[in-house]
Amino acid sequence: MSLLPKLRQLMRKTTSASTVGTRRPTTAARPGDRPHEDALRAMLTDDPNNERAFRALVEIVRQRAASTGHHEDPLAAEHVDESYQDERRRQGDLAVWALAEELAGNPRAWYPLIELARLSIDEDFEGAMRRLATAAERDSSGDGLTAAIVMLRESGHATEASGLGVGHWRPREHTVEAGRQLILAALDAGRLGEAKHHLESLALAADQGAVERITAELRTKIAMSESGVGGGA
Structure with a gap:
């Protein structure tokens, strides 16, 4: 099964607000990871847009997903085929999706929505754009919009990045970086x-x-x- 059908299965599951930030039961977690994981989840419950905590937790869930159900022979590691590695990456993406979807249940969360969009943009573009629009709407500072524009520019969707920015940018309220990214998207x-x-x-x-x-930088571009x-960067 490809990644998108698996993601859609996860999307059909509803997440209760009471479970946001709670470690899901698993037999695969290493004992040494559990206190660290719980600390990271507590940080994300307090601030669901803490990128450093999210990245650290992603690393834990990716490692767990990669190891679940596999007992690797270190002597055969050099001969692991690409399909096996692809499956490990897919399992990691599914684990990250579940984490981001769980955190996105917090009405203050915009960063998890950026990650959900990043994972789904190639196979569900319209859904990804809806998530990015929601991320922009949830954040009054402009950081959510900035991250959404950057993600779209980096994935080769400058036109959509420009359109998203035009629809959500509030220059009086948002950070200057949001305006800078919008200008770069327009140039792209x-x-x-x-x-x-x-x-x-x-x-x-x-x-x-x-x-x-x-x-000065923008005028030069x-x-x-x-x-x-050409002036985008």
Whole structure:
């Protein structure tokens, strides 16, 4: 079974708010991991957008998923075929999906939604875009929108990144970095006029010191795009 059907099976399962941040029973967890895992989950219950804690917990669940049901012979490690490695990666992705979906049940959570979108964007683009839009809506600082735009740009969807930003960016309220990423997405998408307009809109930002620090860089990138050199990065 490919990854998407397995993810859809997981998506059909509802997660009670009372289980968010609670370690799910498993016989595969190593004893030494349990206190660390519980500490990370407690951190994520307090702040579901703690990227460092999420990444550390992801590493634990990936290692557990990779080891579950497999008793590897270290002497045969060099001969493990690609299909086996692919299956281990899929199992790891499923474990990360379950973790992110669990944390996304917190109405303050936007970072887990970014991870869900990252995992599903190749096979469920519309669903991924809905998750990114929700992530942007849940965060008033602009960090959620910034992460969503970056994810889309990195996955080759600059046009969608630009569209998402236009629909959700609030220059007076959001971080300057959200505006910067929107301008870069517009340049990546070939929307030079929009990039110029967004740069002008940064005059509305509360942190004009931050705007001054990035204005020269953005003007250079816009000039490069006008000359056909290209300016996104």
